[in-house]
Amino acid sequence: MTPVKDRLREKSAPLSCYLNLIPSAVATQAIAAAGADIVIIDQEHGPIGPESVHAMVAATAGTSCSPWVRVPLAQADHVKTALDAGAEGIVFPLVRTAQDAAECVALTRYPPKGKRGWGPFVAHARWGTPLFEHLAHRGDSTVCCLLMETVAAVENAEAICKVEGIDCMVIAPFDLSTELGVSGRMDAPQLREAVQHLEKTVLAAGIPLGGAAMTREQSLAMRARGYTLMAHHFDVLVLGQFVRESRSWLAGP
Template sequence: MPLPLSPTFRAALAAADRPLVGMWVCSGSPVVAEICAGAGLDWLLVDMEHGPNGLGSVLAQLQAVAAYPATPVVRVPSDDAVVIKQVLDLGAQNLLVPMVSSAADAERVVRAVRYPPRGVRGVGSALARSARWNRVEGYLADADDHVSLVVQVETAAGVDAAAAIARVDGVDGVLVGPSDLAASLGLLGQQTHPDVTAAARRVLDAVAGVGVPVGVNAFDPAVADAYLAAGASFVIVGADVTLLARGSDALAARFVDRTPPGRGA
């Protein structure tokens, strides 16, 4: 029996009448991913670059999230074509590739997600969840329709090349990464520094000018609001691990880091 696949992040962006709001899932836990998927956010970013995620944990999280409306996007650790092939074969339909700083970088990534003759993706659909073990009719012929690609601009060179990157056929979106961008600008740890936000705005303007969706990572609500007002098509406004860290900090501050009643000076 032929099986359908879920709409891509590209399709979700095209259908949206407002910016899409998402969060990072970095814990590696399918239970946490499922909890986040049910929160009402538009999309989730499962992170293999800085999170403790391998192929097995990504697969489990994709399976956990599949029951919910939130669109899962997987950030691969690099532009390595072998890793990209493996993650696509797991059934990830939406990829984010970090550290894309030129049109040539973007072209290489596009080739990694496409089958020959347009790309170099290895063919193993009969063995893989991507095609539901060949239960998705016409998967090989229509594979480009089932995969969307977002590339991450997070260097000074990437800022300068943002429009050229966005024009590469096969790039469906561009995400600004302020943390590494700040480091590239000599402002390590200062994601909200005016020079960093100005560079991010340059990317927003350049990519939007090409007609490609553009997003940004912004955990500070005021900064996120400013990027949304500047025209961001999608944003990431938090992460599972930071929510847990700050929530547990608040519990400790409330119940541990205080003078017991009646024992004050």
């Protein structure tokens, strides 16, 4: 199976991504088995502890779905726990500067390229590699994904894009719109301007670009603009949406 990092680089086809906030291996398995390219296990906004992370990562085995973890902070303990549970990618929130970006890259790379601690005692089993061959086989496969969701990130976008080792950058409009004072207003001029600047800068740097595409129309439009990764929805929101919709069936014709 082609590592997801290579699929991102090739940009030959868009990749589908879903956010998993429900702390359940069953939910993750359902998403992975349904054909998702990537599932992001969300420790930043979801009530998901380390034991659940391991079970959820393990639940993607036997599928082509790549398990990523959005950590709450760009700190070694969060990143190391997720990677040593078998995560193939780390999503870093609230990146603001090139220095932040360089730290994120270092946390996902083994020395001498970075400062990730060695200890894949659990991860090697997820990927089917002998323990002491895990670094050689999987050490360069970890995805470093940055969320561009702060005003500072918009202002420092050119410098951030020059940092070596970034595998993907995702424009996250919810936090960004909130920082801009237009929370949730996806059509606000200042948000549109910020997103357009980020799109232009990231694509010009040749870095795979991702974003929120929660409808078919958004997905097609973003693909046409050069996006590689489409974050389609949140599991908890899809569940609630279906319940609300199905309750309407009881109202009759």
